[in-house]
Amino acid sequence: MRQIQIFLPRDLCARRNYQALVIQGGAVFVAGKTFDPAGTRNNSLRLSYCNNTPEQIAEGIPIVASDIRKICE
DSSP: OOEEEEEOOTTOOIIIIIHHHHHHHTOOOEEGGGGOTTSOOOSEEEEEOTTOOHHHHHHHHHHHHHHHHHHHO
């Protein structure tokens, strides 16, 4: 599977701070807590791109980048 894991600042919760923004923008992600063996780190997210066309990836990158900028301000 092709995926990118993005780490947000430690004090941000990927699910709480980020989920609504990306869903509104049309992107989907899985919170990193799902993949953390201890189940405690919730400041990361994984984006899968294995089933996307190059055009969809090019369209999604600006959505994700813009939303990350918004929550890190």
